[in-house]
Amino acid sequence: xxxxxxxxxxxxxxxxxxxxxxxxxxxxxxxxxxxxxxxxxxxxxxxxxxxxxxxxxxxxxxxxxxxxxxxxxxxxxxxxxxxxxxxxxxxxxxxxxxxxxxxxxxxxxxxxxxxxxxx
Amino acid sequence: xxxxxxxxxxxxxxxxxxxxxxxxxxxxxxxxxxxxxxxxxxxxxxxxxxxxxxxxxxxxxxxxxxxxxxxxxxxxxxxxxxxxxxxxxxxxxxxxxxxxxxxxxxxxxxxxxxx
Numbered sequence: 001x002x003x004x005x006x007x008x009x010x011x012x013x014x015x016x017x018x019x020x021x022x023x024x025x026x027x028x029x030x031x032x033x034x035x036x037x038x039x040x041x042x043x044x045x046x047x048x049x050x051x052x053x054x055x056x057x058x059x060x061x062x063x064x065x066x067x068x069x070x071x072x073x074x075x076x077x078x079x080x081x082x083x084x085x086x087x088x089x090x091x092x093x094x095x096x097x098x099x100x101x102x103x104x105x106x107x108x109x110x111x112x113x114x115x116x117x118x119x
Numbered sequence: 120x121x122x123x124x125x126x127x128x129x130x131x132x133x134x135x136x137x138x139x140x141x142x143x144x145x146x147x148x149x150x151x152x153x154x155x156x157x158x159x160x161x162x163x164x165x166x167x168x169x170x171x172x173x174x175x176x177x178x179x180x181x182x183x184x185x186x187x188x189x190x191x192x193x194x195x196x197x198x199x200x201x202x203x204x205x206x207x208x209x210x211x212x213x214x215x216x217x218x219x220x221x222x223x224x225x226x227x228x229x230x231x232x233x234x
Binding site: 033035037042043044045046047050091095097106107108109110111112 | 152154161162163164167175208210212221222223224225227228230
């Protein structure tokens with residue numbers, strides 16, 4: 001069974017600074033996807049970024065980037081130029097790719113990291 | 120495009136009552152997922168459908184929970200009878216199958232409180 005661990009229950013950062021959230025996972029699978037979702041106080045789950053395990057290049061989305069270390073099973077999220085609107089719970093999630101072409105699997109979530117951006 | 124729609128957004132009910140949560144996935148998506156979020160257990164999958172057919176319901180906690188997807192644009196999650204420990208936020212998510220389309224998009228959630 002796959003597990004996802006987020007070892008930082010809470011973090012804080014000053015506005016405009018950079019913060020890195022950690023995530024490790026355990027799996028014997030070779031084909032999978034990794035995601036970071038953001039959950040602001042509204043409780044809406046919002047996709048931040050995703051990474052395909054077969055890609056060596058780290059995914060980036062504007063101020064958000066990941067450091068994907070497949071051998072170490074590590075998937076950290078870096079937020080640059082932090083903004084007040086980045087205050088939220090951040091969830092790391094794993095999804096196994098099924099054997100038959102491109103089919104879905106369910107997301108397995110970590111417990112989350114509560115990020116506070118301070119003015 | 121409209122995102123995933125869930126109703127109601129909030130539900131307060133008394134123990135023993137039947138609760139029905141509703142979800143409309145994004146048009147064209149062929150996968151639908153129901154997740155539950157609690158402080159104790161975090162986010163966990165309850166059940167998911169592909170082309171309206173349940174694929175994995177191993178996360179459904181017990182027989183009091185049932186889910187249906189009568190057509191591609193509607194799904195329900197029913198709890199009967201409800202218990203206080205069912206209090207949680209219930210999310211519906213949908214996605215496209217096939218390569219490179221695996222991102223799941225979540226609805227706003229239904230916050231359920233069972234008294």
